[in-house]
Amino acid sequence: MNLQTLHKLKSRFVARNVGNELILVPLTANVAQMNELFTLNETGKFIWENINENSTVSEIENLMIESFDIDSAIAKMDIELFLSKLETTFK
Amino acid sequence: MSTNIRIAIAELSIGLHSEHEILLEDGYLPFVIETNKAETDITINCFANIPTTTFANKELVFEGKNESQRFYSIYRSNSNLVFVIYSQQNKDEIQQLAILDETLSNWKIYSTPLDNGEIVPLKYPLGPIVMHYLTVKFDAVMIHASCVLDNQKGRVFTGFSGNGKSTLSKIWSDAGNMIVNDDRLIIRKQNNRHYVYNTPMYYIDVPKKAALDSIFLISHSPLNKVKKISGALAVSKVLAFCIQNNFEPDFIQTKLIFLTELSTQIPVYELGFVPDKSVINFILENETEGTK
Numbered sequence: 001m002n003l004q005t006l007h008k009l010k011s012r013f014v015a016r017n018v019g020n021e022l023i024l025v026p027l028t029a030n031v032a033q034m035n036e037l038f039t040l041n042e043t044g045k046f047i048w049e050n051i052n053e054n055s056t057v058s059e060i061e062n063l064m065i066e067s068f069d070i071d072s073a074i075a076k077m078d079i080e081l082f083l084s085k086l087e088t089t090f091k
Numbered sequence: 092m093s094t095n096i097r098i099a100i101a102e103l104s105i106g107l108h109s110e111h112e113i114l115l116e117d118g119y120l121p122f123v124i125e126t127n128k129a130e131t132d133i134t135i136n137c138f139a140n141i142p143t144t145t146f147a148n149k150e151l152v153f154e155g156k157n158e159s160q161r162f163y164s165i166y167r168s169n170s171n172l173v174f175v176i177y178s179q180q181n182k183d184e185i186q187q188l189a190i191l192d193e194t195l196s197n198w199k200i201y202s203t204p205l206d207n208g209e210i211v212p213l214k215y216p217l218g219p220i221v222m223h224y225l226t227v228k229f230d231a232v233m234i235h236a237s238c239v240l241d242n243q244k245g246r247v248f249t250g251f252s253g254n255g256k257s258t259l260s261k262i263w264s265d266a267g268n269m270i271v272n273d274d275r276l277i278i279r280k281q282n283n284r285h286y287v288y289n290t291p292m293y294y295i296d297v298p299k300k301a302a303l304d305s306i307f308l309i310s311h312s313p314l315n316k317v318k319k320i321s322g323a324l325a326v327s328k329v330l331a332f333c334i335q336n337n338f339e340p341d342f343i344q345t346k347l348i349f350l351t352e353l354s355t356q357i358p359v360y361e362l363g364f365v366p367d368k369s370v371i372n373f374i375l376e377n378e379t380e381g382t383k
Contacts, residue, residue, distance in 0.1 A: 018326050019323065021323035022323065023323045025337060037327040037331055
């Protein structure tokens, strides 16, 4: 999954902060799908909140390096893990 | 001849009015109240026959259905919500049509009359739908759960169908405790305290209320085990068992706010249990106080 696909997905969820985490509840027209809720940890929440229409991986990576005091390799790995996890979740 | 009936669910008053005779299903009868107060929290005007009106700017926003059946559809029409309830005997037949205004306070319910002319406005599933929107309007949630009140504490047990809500209720009941209900509850906040209420079911039971002290997310297990959870995990897991129509962001945010606050005041546990009376002592010995 790329960041643009993820940006489009954002409008299909209602998000709420609970402490350092984020809950995502899908907006759905079908009762059978309404119990699929997702929670994101602090890193996931940061990535989710900083994605906009034209975001690139390197921009998010730089924001993470500034905010979490981590190096580029770890930031990149976190983003890839996040996107890969969401790809599995939203299949 | 006009009919006026008042019922109270979770201490919220509902006024039903019709020019026809209203028939309430048996489960609603203990919830009928006598009052001289003119005002009610919500009003329902009930009519006979389904109108053939077409609604302006009608947009389908939600469908209550499973793989084999469609139970109801919700449309938005201007600022109103329109509910179309389908007959489960004849899936192409509309059983009822209901309109809820934007304040979520005023319903119009149209029902096909019975042979004797009576109408049944709160016939399943519209009755629970009305209760659900009552919780959306007021500070409350409706949840698939059982609630047990012992001498001291109100405990809610929630989980997927088959996970043991009724089993646990029976175990507590056999030990002499009160069951508020073992299937559907309303949790409502009043005066900084959360309370659990039963709702009208298909069988007769009197209205009950219990102060809420803890919530357990239950599953069967070879050993009794309990783990306290908090934060986003607790909120999302409790929300998963709340009855909800997820088409309106504001409705979802309201529920998330309610449950975020609830989970900071009421402890939430994951409970794996052996279906025998050992679970009662296990809970009593292992639960810890929440910060009420």
